[in-house]
Amino acid sequence: MPQTIAFKTPADVRQALLAQQEIALIDVREEDPFAQAHPLFAANFPASRLELDAWRRIPRRNTTIVVYDNGEGLAAPAAATLQQLGYTDVALLQGGLQGWRDAGGEIFIDVNVPSKAFGELVEAKRHTPSLAAEEVQALLDAKADVVVLDARRFDEYQTMSIPSATSVPGAELVLRARALAPNPATQIIVNCAGRTRSIIGTQSLVNAGVPNPVAALRNGTIGWLLASQKLDKGASRQGAEAAPLDEAQRAQAATQARSVADRAAVGRAKTADLARWRSAAEQASRTSYFFDVRTPEEFAGGHLPGFASAPGGQLVQETDHSAPVRGARLVLADTDGVRANMTASWLAQLGWEVWVLDDVPASDFTTAPQAAAYPEPRGHSQNVSAADLANWLANTPAGDTAVLDFTTSANYVQRHIPGAWFVLRSQLAQGLKEIPKAKRYVVTCGSSLLARYAVQDIAEQTGAEVWVLDGGTQAWIAQGLPLEHGETRLAAPRIDRYRRPYEGTESPREAMQAYLDWEFGLVDQLARDGTHGFKVL
Structure with missing residues (x-):
């Protein structure tokens, strides 16, 4: 049974950050509203996909987690979901985002703000x-x-x-x-x-x-x-193809990268440390993230057991996403002695306890990528094949079957099943009001992995039968069935992704200049916030 959900004040959160205690301050709104206003070390965990993200991004189940929204009613249900997923130290931020403001907390905009x-x-x-x-x-x-x-x-x-x-x-x-x-x-x-x-x-x-x-x-x-x-x-x-490395260049780079990491006080880890950090006792008391900082292609070719792919440049850029538990331990690995050390040097300056794994030969990087584990959805679900769904849509009266697509809005616009509605789980009740009532609902997304988690809620809110498209929209495409494009049926606003002013070439000049002006002001914001703990070599 879920426990009663406690509250933590903004002062509690601030004190934990200053003391470098482990804490995950999570904003359960969609990415766009998150990007409009949030505390410095808040991590975005949209309620619409919480079950897919939680175990991977917050590996220790007794981590201190503080959940907030901005009055949308998402935080309390999300906190209850986290408890159902096995997390034992979950609290709500008192007053939510407005409570943070009222307590004098600094408010930041955009994404990946700590790194920027x-x-x-x-x-x-x-x-x-x-x-x-x-x-x-x-x-x-x-x-x-x-x-x-x-x-x-x-x-x-x-x-x-x-x-x-x-x-x-x-x-x-x-x-x-x-x-x-x-x-x-x-x-x-x-x-x-x-x-x-x-x-x-x-x-x-x-x-x-x-x-x-x-x-x-x-x-x-x-x-x-x-x-x-x-x-x-x-x-x-691509650099690797344009100028292949020779051993002398690699060795020289490794020596200099290690020197930089040593200056930043990066820890040196051995396989024995790895075993200790993975022990049951250690995992119950300390969060450790294990990252392979090589390219995704190298990672796919073989990696160390338990390590996740996090190319070093992006890890420094997106640390709030990859390691949302502030105060956790980060352990990095590569096969060349350069990328892990340089990445670690920056993470240490960003205030993390970071270690580089030193004594593992490249021949040990042999583990194949493995499928992630996800919690079982609530209730029972039944599958329908792409061929049977196509038959329903073509040969039953209009309005009998409604297709709800829970993919990203960008994917939906690119291609979707004809007649399908774009829906966000976090906006499901509002979305169902926009969609004409049907005798049956079929849910999908790219693979139907996320869509499965919406089945029970749709059944409870509509009283209708709900089916999962087996294999998702990918299976529909594989069958060569017709597709539709564009914003044809939006039952939710496209707030699942924040449109970055630096993406593409179509952003207005004013938006691009405003983004730069914002970046120029970040140093002053850091000083006002006072919780960052950054140290520049």
Whole structure:
């Protein structure tokens, strides 16, 4: 039986953060409202997918968890769900987000704010070198000795990139810089979409002692667009293919990366430490995250048991998502001695207890990816095949069958079953009011994994029979059945994802400039908040 849900005050949460105690402050609204206002160390856990996220992102069941919303009525049911999932120390934030405001708590906007604010602090403290978009364009036009390295994920790079740029995601920079710019006189430019990853990437090369002149592209692709300069689309240059490493380059990078990590007081872990941290007693008292910071492709080819894929550059950028328990222990692994050490050096400066696993040979990275474990949904569900659903839709009276699609709004717009309604679980009651009543409801998403969790609620709210599309919309597509595109039937607002001002090239100039102005103000916000614990080397 769920326990009575207690309350914690904003002062309680603040004290835990200052004392570096383990705490997960979770905002259960959808991503867009979360991005509009939240405390610095709040992690976004949309109530609509809580069952899929909780066990993976908060591994210790007796972690202190504080749940809040902004008066939408999501927090209390989410806290009860967490208790049903086995969490024993769950509380509600007294007063919710407004209570945080009323207590004088600083309010931040956007996503991945701890990392972005830290990046601004790094630049302010270290005066990280940068060049304006116009200066970089002039170098490229003059065919100067310059290489541009894009520190974002490869998919982001392919969406839009600086002309001539090569994709070298953040943790790869120190590993590959010497191969990509073997002449120490070559100017290296590091860019991202905005500011953070270019600042951290550039400072990584500086910290590691790369001899080349290095500079960040000031304000990234946003700055490039604001300068009315053109971006490439669909580029495919990747650093690993453009300049393979030799052993001497790898060894030199490993030595320098370890030196940086040692300066940041990164811990050195052995396999015996790993075994101890995974013991039942330790797992009951301390949260440990185990991350493989190599590329997703390397991870898929084999990794250490119990380690999750978290490419180092993105781990530094999205620590609040990957490790939502502030105060937890982070353990990193790689096969080269470079990426884990450089990533760890930044995480330590971000205030984490972080360790690098040192004594494991590359031959031990052999575990194949395994399917995640998820809790069983409430109640009973029955499946319908894609072929049978197509028959129902084609050969029964209109209104007999309603298809509810719980995928992301972006996926829904891209393609969905004809006639399907887009619904958010967190907005289910409102959504069902928008959808004409039916004799039966069929739920789906990409695989129907998330949709299964909505079955019991729909049955209780409608009194109708509810079916799960076996294999989800992917099975429908595999059968070659027709698809529909666009915002055809929205039974919920598209608030599941925050539209970043630095995505794509269509954002208004005013939005891009406002985003940069916000980033420039983050150092002052950190000072007012006072809970960050960041230390810049």
